[in-house]
Amino acid sequence: METTTKARGLSEKKKTALSAYLFISPFFILFAIFGLFPMVFSFYLSFFRWDGLSPMTYIGVRNFELIFTDPVFFSSILNTFIIGLMGTLPQIFIGILLAFALNSTLIRYRNTFRTFVFLPYITSIVAVAIIFGVVFNNQPFGFANYILSTFDIGPIRWNAEYWPVKFAIATMVFWRWVGYNTIIFLAGMQSIPKELYEAAKIDGATVGQQIRLITLPMLKPIVMFVVFTATIGSFQLFTEPLIFLGRGLREEGITMVAYLWRDAFVYNSFGTASAAAIVLFFIIIAITAINLLITNRLGRSKKIG
């Protein structure tokens, strides 16, 4: 408001521009302070030893040497990829199938089913991790172990063995997100013109052919979007391992963000934590580039085909 009074003598165009800059400035100011500066400062900090209290000391690339000689760091990278894949791929597959079923003209109570499937997404990740922490309890009374015992399989130490840890965490990710992605796929499917299916039916296409030849190609941009967000989400995986494994964060289940959080806020080693953040940054850039490349490639082949 002040600017407009001050700018009374200015031309209409200048007044508009002044108001515009004023209106969008909060985002840029806040982002500069809490987004851009921290990122740049992370690079700086990764060359220093710092416990959060005493003055920082410059130690060159020592932090990077430390994390690259730490086998747990490599485990955290590998775990992030493995759990990401285990949680995401089935999600996309089942999500598309569920969306197709929900979109089917054969069924009634569509809204009820949709609500049920979507419900896990409302739940906080902390709650999900706590609930599944009991489902995947190490003891024989844990739900998963009890079910297995009816098949004569002995109790599994879910939070301490290599694959069981990953399976348990991936299940949490899958359960919370599959409904959300289903709804997105469903929204995408509903935007596909009905005439296409009718024409296919007249030509005698089976349901399988309809999915393969109409639904999936038309759904491609949505699938890309879901893959993209799921990838970014996988790299942010933190809450599930922390709640499930406790602050000790065993090597079998630690993720990259959990690794850098533990270095900083449990071990007070902010330098190595920053170095880990930098490595994570470059991995994410690489994965994003690959993602974009594949998206472009697929987009182009569609045009040629």
Added chain:
Amino acid sequence: MAKESKEVGSSKFSYQKFFVYLFLISGSLISLFPFYYMFVMATRLNREINQVPPPFAPGANLVENFQKVLSSIDFFGAMWNSFIVASSVTVGTLFLCSLAGYTFAKLDFKGKNILFALILVTMMVPPQLGLIPQYYIITALGWLNDFRAIIVPGLINAFGIFWMRQYISSSVPDEIIEAARIDGCSHFRIYWNISVPMILPAFATLGIIVFMHVWNDFLWPLVVLRDPTMHTLQVALRALNDARQMDYGMIMSGTFWATVPLIIVFLLFNRLFIQSLSEGAVKS
């Protein structure tokens, strides 16, 4: 609709119908079972849960378990904290995003496209990368254990600006803005008195997305809210879960009562919720 279902309901397709139902019902059961199991355990004593086989039907200790929760964490205090933080971020975000969205949709100025592209680029950067310096800034500002530590950075929302721009450019006519301008209205007044009333549905949509996001956020509140009296619900639940003595009945009770309000709100506004969240995703 009725005609259609009659057509496809013919005997030829019924086995397909059966599989579609089977698939949806098993999907729903998998979705719902953890909620039920959580309720069962919230009504049971720890020693009952530790039996083999574990209980599958609700017990009688619903109230007792919740009393234990109340004696180990400040449950309602934490819920109130979550509410304060989530509401503040939602109101602030709606204001800033709609104002910026209005600017990008309706005003002409130098560098508009570049600035908008810059905002979109910031969406690609995961916030965890700057976690440590962010913590450092919050400490330097003296905002540790202060809700401002969550509210102020929470106002950065590139997606919200993008979303509001899309909505405003299609739902606020240029003629009205021009007419108001000729009548001597300031840009802010046009935004506040003319545009805002026209975009209330977009406020509902974005508001739901933002509120849920802040309510469920965990990592950042965990880092900056150390003092138990400042804990949000998610951080308090984690503290409950981290206690030495694992009392599953109590932990599940806390989790259950923390989840119920959200489920009730969701069931009341179920359509708006689902529409908001899927629209938000499909548009971007």
